[in-house]
Structures are given as structure tokens and as C-alpha cells.
Amino acid sequence: MSTVQRDRAAQLERPVAVADWTAWTCRVRLAVTDPAALPAARALLTARLAAVDRACSRFRADSELAAVDAGAGRWTPVGPLLAEALAVALRAARLSDGDVDPTVGGAMTALGYDRDLDLVDPGQVPPVLSPVAGWGTVELDGDRVRIPWGTRLDLGATAKSWTADRAAADIAARTGVGALVSIGGDVAVAGPAPAGGWRVRVEDVTGDPDAPAGPDAQVVVLTDGGLATSGTRARRWRRGGVEVHHVLDPRTGLPATPAWRTVSVAAASCTDAGTASTAAVVRGRAALPWLAGLGLPARLVGEDGDVVTTGGWPAWTC
Template sequence: MTAVRERAVATADWTAWTCRVRLAVTDPAALAPATALVRAELDAVDLACSRFRPDSELAAVDAAAGRWTTVGPLLAQALAVALRAARLTGGAVDPTVGGAMVALGYDRDLDAVDPGSVPPVLAPVAGWQTVELDVDAGRVRVPYGVRLDLGATAKAWTADRAAAAVARAAGAGALVSIGGDVAVAGPAPVGGWRVRVEDVAGDPTDPGSPGSAVVSLTDGGLATSGTRARRWLHGGVEVHHLLDPRTGLPAAPFWRTVGVAADSCAGANAASTAAVVLGQAAVPWLGRLGLPARLVSEHGDVLTTGGWPA
């Protein structure tokens, strides 16, 4: 194990899902097969879970709203992760926001979003409790008129899956970052994986932006949710992609960025997204969970909880 930890880290970077993807492994010889493995994982999840692809399994579920729909094990697992996140966050993270996303124009890649002419209106979502999932039978049913969006959980869950798969296949340490959602698995390099936390995920080789922070990860995952990325105009109003299920509108501007570390990237992402939605109430909520977190207010003030390093 010591020899593996002392090897140089090798990295690969590319773009997928309109996100920057970074793979790092502690065994340079494993980089090429590990890259192919992560790309295959991304493609499989995209085909199962994308709401931008008419041929995805998720699109079939939306089209069959009101009826039971057979789904493959990958989508069933992704839905289970989303529903668990909704339950653990008290509904602050909810997969039934798909219709609200479409109403805001986010029904295609962000650079092609239609700005629309009507300002967004208050429309609470149906709620995660309305989704019926039978994992054993591989089927799901959502009410008529409800559309699902797994964007709040599937990206981080995929990072977890990919990092674990690389570590198993390569017998080495692995880091997978998808749009700033970071998962690590296997033996970490000496000193841990150094991860920069900032408002908008950028090139990891560039100097950090003002107010960014660098932390070290040895296991689990770290996710940053914020309102500065994925913004667009809709009906003359600037909106962002983190919706409050209670209103169907973008979360009120209280935190511009929340970074959370947890035993998985999916868990970290659920907590960071919920914190943005909860606003001021996020501080005691995160305190009860005991998760290390870094919260940056709209004014740039930084607050840390749960033992986040100084």
C-alpha cells in the first residue's frame, strides 16, 4: 500500500454533461483504462437518467406519467438515491422539480435555453412522496403531469460509482470530479487529495479565485452547491438552477455557495443543495447533522460548521 501511495498522480480532464470532468489515479499506468471506465459510466447514467434526451429511460417515465413504467437497475438505483435525499432533507431536495425546471426554460442544454417572455410564477412542486418506486420489481409510477429531474443527486452519485469502480479495477486510489462534485476511493496519495472549493468550478490547474479554499480528502466525497453557476434569463428575470420545491422557483439569495463533506459525494451534494434552499435555517440543520460545511453568504461572508478546517 505504501508503494501505491507514493506513486505520482496521473490526471485526465474532459467535458461531459456540460460539466468539467476530472479523473485522477495514484497509478499512472491505470489512467487510460480508468478514463474509459469513467466515460462508459457517464454514458450509461446519461442514457438512463437524462431529462434532455428523448431516448432516455427517464423520458419514458415522464411520458408514461400516471402508469407503472418498467425501468432498468441503473435508473431504479438513481431514483432510490434521489428519494432518499428528499427524505433526509425534509423535501428541500426533491426530484419532482422537473416540471418547474421546464417552466423556467431549462429543458435543454443551458447555452440553448429559451429566455421566454413570461416571468416565473409561484408553483409548488408535487412532492417526492408522490413518486412510487418498486426497486425489486424494477418499476416506477409518477402522477400525471409530474416530471422528474435527478440533476440534484445523479451527478454526485455517478462520481461515487465511478470512483469506486476505478479503485476496484485499478487497485489504486481514484478521484472523480463531475462539475465540482468530488468522490474519492481507494488509497489516497500522501497528504490526501487536495480539492479547491470555490463559487464556480474552474480549471484545477489555475490559481484559485479570491475567497476559495483548499481542503484535503482521504475518503468519501465533497460537493459544492451554489447560485453563481448555471444562471439564465427567463421572462426578463435572472434565475438559477437550484429550485425551492416549496415555491417551484429558484432558492432565495442567502448563500451563494455551500460546500459539504460527507461519507459519500451523493450525501454531500444532498446536504449542500438543501443548505442553499434552506437559507438561514441551514446553519442549525447542518449542525444537527454534524457535517463539515463551508457556507459563503451573498455578501461574501464565510461561515464554517462541523469541524471544517480553518
């Protein structure tokens, strides 16, 4: 489990170097505990983002994932990166009892989310019921995969958090410094933390971490593991005059009924945190006893703005 603590401003004076940029239509933040290591760390993270995009993007016709979709119904060879990403997605599906499901790609496309979000066509047809094949239909056998005919995969629920985990660990191992990697607000840390830990802002919509905190933001400290936030506010668009969001209920193929506008979870890895936070959005009010049973620190913000915490999430601080 990740160690998540209250932010104590007096502990946070530390010499770290930070770089920010945009990738995958997300804000990316890289921080390292030695400024001299920042160029090498950024090169490592940039290379990993590019490699994952080539393997796993459903927006690229030349990606390996697109080849798997095109070959639905038969075995398709995959490289080690996509094989690992698929294994991670299937594990997340198993651990969440199917609330996080990689076979929602067709349903996402039916909602119009078949390209980068800022390019989505609102279309004229409103969302319709589009159940997914289900994660249990995906067959992964080493370096090959087979999905049912008509199925399209979407690894969006796990790819960001898994990439953050892998990148942070790789940077720490290769440079010997502590590293924080945030991709769209999914945060992984590895290596020696700075004095006082890594300061992370938790809020409804990922914004500029250097800007003044909003009234609903909370700042916590991570020393290991990861933290992820899932919600229904950040990635929204209109389809046929209906506003929709990107967290789908695999049982219907439609956006999950909103009970929580955001759920933030800390765990032993960013991947596990992201799996739990996404599943919690799908589960709605039933997420509270589920998260409590897992013992994961979590902060859930209701549609009305009320905040509920569980699992030892730290007391409020700004």
C-alpha cells in the same frame, strides 16, 4: 463522514495522473494514483457517464427518464441503473425533509431549463409559481415506477454526486489504485489516497483546477468520502427578463431565495455531501443549525461574501 483537512503544501508531492474533459456541460476531472491505470480508469468513467445519461437525462427524448415522464399516471418499467438513481433521489428527499426533491422537473421546464444550459431559450414569460407534486408521490417498486399525471422528474440534484461515487468506487475496485472523480465540482474519492491526501479546491464557480486560485478560493485535502458544492452562481440564466438559478425550492417551484451563494459540504459520500449542500441552499439561514446538528464539515459563503464554517471545516488556507 469524509476526512477533510487543511491543505499542507509539503505533503502534496505525489505521483498522480490526471485527465480533464467536458461531459453533461460540466468539467470532469479524473485522477488516479498510478499513471498506468489512467486509460482503463478513463474508459470506465466515460462508459458510466454515457450509461447514466441514457438512463437519467431529462434532455434526451430517448432516455428511460423521458419514458417515465411520458407514462405518468401508470407503471413504467425501468432498468437497474434508473431504478438505483431514483432510489438515491428518494432517499435524498427523505433525509432532507423534501428540500431536495426529484419531482421538480416540470418547474425546471417552466423556467426554461429544458435543454443544455448553453441552449436555454430566455423566453418572454417571467417565472411563475409552479409547485411540484412532491417526492412522496413517486412510487418505486423494484423495476417499475409510477408518477402522478403531469409530473416530470429531474435527478440533477443527486445524479452527478451519485455517479461520482459509483465511478470512483468502480475504478478503485477494478484497477486497485486510488481514484478521484469530480463532475462539475462534486468530488468522490475511493481506494488508497496519495501521500498527503487529495488536494481539492473549493470556490464559488467551478473553474480550471490548475489555474491560479482566486482570492475567495480555499484548498482542502480529502482522504475518503466526498465533497460537494451547491450554489446559485454557476448555473444561471434569464427567463422573461428575470435572472434565475437552478436550485429550486420544491415548495414554490421557484429558485430558492438566495442566502448563500455557495455551500460546500464533506460527508461519507459525495451523494450525502451533495444532498446536504443543496438542502442548505434551499434552507437559507436555517441551514446553519441543521448542518451543525448533522455534524458535517461545511463552508457557507453568503451573498455578501462572508464565510461561515461549521462541523470542523478546516481553517482558511490557499
